[in-house]
Amino acid sequence: MLAGKRILITGVVNRRSIAFAVAERAQELGAEVILTSFGRVRRMTERAAVRLPRPVDVIELDVNSDDDLEALPTELSRRWDGVDAALHAIAHAPADALGGNFLGAPRASALQAFETSAFSFKALAEALGPLFGGTDSEGGGSLVGLDFDATVAWPSYDWMGVAKAALESTGRYLARDLGTAGNRVNLVSAGPIGTAAASGVPGFSDLAGQWRDQAPLGWDDRDPYPVADTVCFLFSDLSRAISGEIIHVDGGFHAVGAASRPAGGSAGAGAAVEVGGGNLGHHQAVAVGIIDPELE
Numbered sequence: 001m002l003a004g005k006r007i008l009i010t011g012v013v014n015r016r017s018i019a020f021a022v023a024e025r026a027q028e029l030g031a032e033v034i035l036t037s038f039g040r041v042r043r044m045t046e047r048a049a050v051r052l053p054r055p056v057d058v059i060e061l062d063v064n065s066d067d068d069l070e071a072l073p074t075e076l077s078r079r080w081d082g083v084d085a086a087l088h089a090i091a092h093a094p095a096d097a098l099g100g101n102f103l104g105a106p107r108a109s110a111l112q113a114f115e116t117s118a119f120s121f122k123a124l125a126e127a128l129g130p131l132f133g134g135t136d137s138e139g140g141g142s143l144v145g146l147d148f149d150a151t152v153a154w155p156s157y158d159w160m161g162v163a164k165a166a167l168e169s170t171g172r173y174l175a176r177d178l179g180t181a182g183n184r185v186n187l188v189s190a191g192p193i194g195t196a197a198a199s200g201v202p203g204f205s206d207l208a209g210q211w212r213d214q215a216p217l218g219w220d221d222r223d224p225y226p227v228a229d230t231v232c233f234l235f236s237d238l239s240r241a242i243s244g245e246i247i248h249v250d251g252g253f254h255a256v257g258a259a260s261r262p263a264g265g266s267a268g269a270g271a272a273v274e275v276g277g278g279n280l281g282h283h284q285a286v287a288v289g290i291i292d293p294e295l296e
Contacts, residue, residue, distance in 0.1 A: 001236045003030030006080045010036045010061065010124070011089025011146070014048045018146060018193055019089040021228035027053045029232055034079065036061035038068065063090055063120035069127040076131055083131045085235040088124050088145040091117035091167075097159035105159050113159045118166035121145050125174050125185070133183040140182030144234045145171060146227075147187040147246060149254055155207060168246060175244030184243035186234050190227040191219050191250035214258070215251030 007026050011019035012035050023033050035058045037045035046058050059075045062068045076083060093113035097105040125132070125143055133141030148157070150165035157164075168187060175185040192208035211219040230249045233239055248254045 001029045001238065002026055002232060005031040005084040005235060006082065007031045007033050007235060008036065008076065008083055008086040008128070009033055009089070010063075010087060012037065012045050012048050013041060014044055015051055016194070016224075017048070017089070018190065018224045018227055019087060020048055020052075021224040022087055022089075022231045023056070024052055025225065025228040025232050026235065029236075031085075031235070032080070034059060034076070038062040038065075063123055064116055069123055072127045073129055073131055076128075080131070082133075083128055083141065084133070085142040085144070086124065086128060086132070087231060088121050088143065090120050090124075091146075091160065091163065093117065093158075093160040093163065099156050100158065102158040110159045110162070113163040114166055117160065117163035118170050121167055121170045122174060125178060133178075133181055140184065140240070141178075142235050142239065143174065143178070143183065143185045144231050145185075145187045146231075147171075147189040149189050149248070149250075151254075171246070172244050179243055184234075184239070186239070186242060186244070187246045188227060188230050188234070189246050189248045189250065189254070191215065191253055192221045193224045193227065194221045211251065211253050214256060215253040216256060217251040219251040219253065 005026070007023075009019055009023045009026070011017060012023060014020065019035075023035065026033055033052070033054075033056050035045055035049055035056055037058055038060050039062065042058060042060065049056050049058055057079060059072075060068055061072060091113075093116075094109040097109040097113050121143075128141075128143075132143070145167060147167060148154075148161075148164050150161055150168050154161055171185050171187045178185055191211045194208075208221050211221065227249045230247055234242065234247070
């Protein structure tokens with residue numbers, strides 16, 4: 001399904017990262033993959049990378065660094081003459097912007113959550129520039145971001161939830177502006193996926209239990225591959241007429257108001273969560289997710 005595609009993937013911290021599952025599945029479906037990381041987290045990304053089916057390069061990218069964003073096209077052009085798809089799996093909010101401290105969060109922390117979790121989606125798209133899309137593929141380029149449902153207020157999620165709402169809006173504007181060149185932009189809003197990093201969001205393991213009890217299809221918070229499969233579908237030309245969309249991969253949780261099965265009757269177990277598309281640690285993924293390099 002992805003034969004010949006060249007895909008840039010951000011957000012791999014370790015093998016439990018949603019972004020790792022995306023990279024693995026993309027390779028299995030025929031794609032070439034490059035990972036990004038930065039700083040001291042890069043060593044962890046490189047250790048995870050060797051567990052992929054085929055060797056991959058890991059290039060330096062801190063999405064809050066203008067220098068790194070400027071260098072990205074050059075780094076990619078040394079390896080490829082174009083980029084067919086990219087995964088934005090990046091989010092971060094300081095601790096004082098989470099955990100029930102919504103009213104008390106300082107301005108600087110809210111701004112940091114927005115910059116890393118939402119503005120970075122636009123920054124990545126801009127950095128990919130002329131390398132993005134321009135191939136012979138039927139569907140043009142595909143930019144996919146990992147999201148967590150921002151239509152309601154979640155316990156403890158606070159300013160990360162606000163940043164996710166901004167991410168969703170950013171996705172719509174990018175779909176508008178990139179669509180003129182035949183490129184599409186979509187988000188995947190995932191249910192909680194078990195990861196040590198999710199311990200950065202107070203009370204989120206309790207919330208994950210609601211998915212297991214309430215999702216009509218059940219939910220296994222240890223399995224990131226349903227999310228990865230959906231991302232790969234959006235990378236592929238099979239999604240060539242889809243843009244500006246948010247696809248929920250959460251066992252149907254978002255569609256129901258209350259549990260219809262006995263408590264404990266659904267699939268999966270697990271203590272912690274990676275919450276929808278992003279990194280609470282600065283620049284990794286959240287697919288409901290929060291990935292914090294500080295905690296991994």
